[in-house]
Amino acid sequence: xxKIDPTARVEDGAVIGEGxxxxxxxxxGRNARIGANCKLIGQVTIIGHTTIGDGCVISPFAVLGGAPxxxxxxxEPTTLEIGxxxxxxxxxxxxxxxxxxxxxTRVGNDGYFMNNSHVGHDxxxxxxxxFATSATLGGHCEIGDAVYIGGLSAVHQxxxxxxxxxVGGLSGVRDDIIPYGLAxxxxxxxxxxxLIGMKRRKFTRQRLATVRAFYQRLFHASGTFAERLxxxxxxxxxxxxxxxxxxxxxxxxxPLCLPTVEK
Numbered sequence: 001x002x003k004i005d006p007t008a009r010v011e012d013g014a015v016i017g018e019g020x021x022x023x024x025x026x027x028x029g030r031n032a033r034i035g036a037n038c039k040l041i042g043q044v045t046i047i048g049h050t051t052i053g054d055g056c057v058i059s060p061f062a063v064l065g066g067a068p069x070x071x072x073x074x075x076e077p078t079t080l081e082i083g084x085x086x087x088x089x090x091x092x093x094x095x096x097x098x099x100x101x102x103x104x105t106r107v108g109n110d111g112y113f114m115n116n117s118h119v120g121h122d123x124x125x126x127x128x129x130x131f132a133t134s135a136t137l138g139g140h141c142e143i144g145d146a147v148y149i150g151g152l153s154a155v156h157q158x159x160x161x162x163x164x165x166x167v168g169g170l171s172g173v174r175d176d177i178i179p180y181g182l183a184x185x186x187x188x189x190x191x192x193x194x195l196i197g198m199k200r201r202k203f204t205r206q207r208l209a210t211v212r213a214f215y216q217r218l219f220h221a222s223g224t225f226a227e228r229l230x231x232x233x234x235x236x237x238x239x240x241x242x243x244x245x246x247x248x249x250x251x252x253x254x255p256l257c258l259p260t261v262e263k
Contacts, residue, residue: 053084068121
């Protein structure tokens with residue numbers, strides 16, 4: 001059975017999963033759906049049309065399912081979907097979507113969202129994400145799997161960050177970051193590949209050498225970026241990571257984060 005503290009307010013219609021604990025002074029709205037074996041430590045607010053998967057741990061003062069911070073929102077029943085196994089620390093906020101943005105904000109599984117981090121409306125966040133303290137997403141961002149965003153960093157609305165990216169602390173991300181990239185700086189630039197992250201994901205020396213050679217040709221060889229991009233397209237078959245990077249670039253509609261101010 002679920003365990004609900006007598007000081008918590010759970011509105012009629014809310015669904016609480018088996019084994020879930022609702023701590024003191026939590027507020028659970030009528031359209032909330034919370035999975036099994038979750039733990040809301042206390043003073044957590046879950047409102048709006050919000051669904052939370054199994055096994056999540058949510059700390060005090062988190063607010064999940066609040067209205068989008070978008071002037072076009074008029075109270076439509078848009079949604080927030082949070083997967084299983086997430087740790088959501090103190091003061092974190094995640095907003096529901098907007099009609100113009102597809103109506104849904106989605107967060108994957110097994111993420112770790114440190115205190116005061118924020119997921120804006122209509123964002124799509126992959127699995128195993130780590131948001132450090134006060135890491136912030138504007139609306140409509142797309143964040144791949146296993147992305148780390150450093151403390152006090154902000155990602156501009158509509159920006160894409162590929163899988164396995166590391167963004168340094170105190171960074172302002174205005175442009176799309178390729179998968180496996182390492183970006184840093186007040187206005188973030190691409191510093192290198194995220195080699196530590198790649199090694200942790202069991203890239204062999206040969207794979208690392210192959211992807212690094214591709215990276216050097218794409219970002220540091222002579223010629224314009226467009227010319228370099230065309231020259232490396234035949235390398236797509238050499239490694240799945242290269243194919244992923246080229247596919248990511250091909251789908252882009254915004255500027256790409258580059259090692260310099262060159263565009």
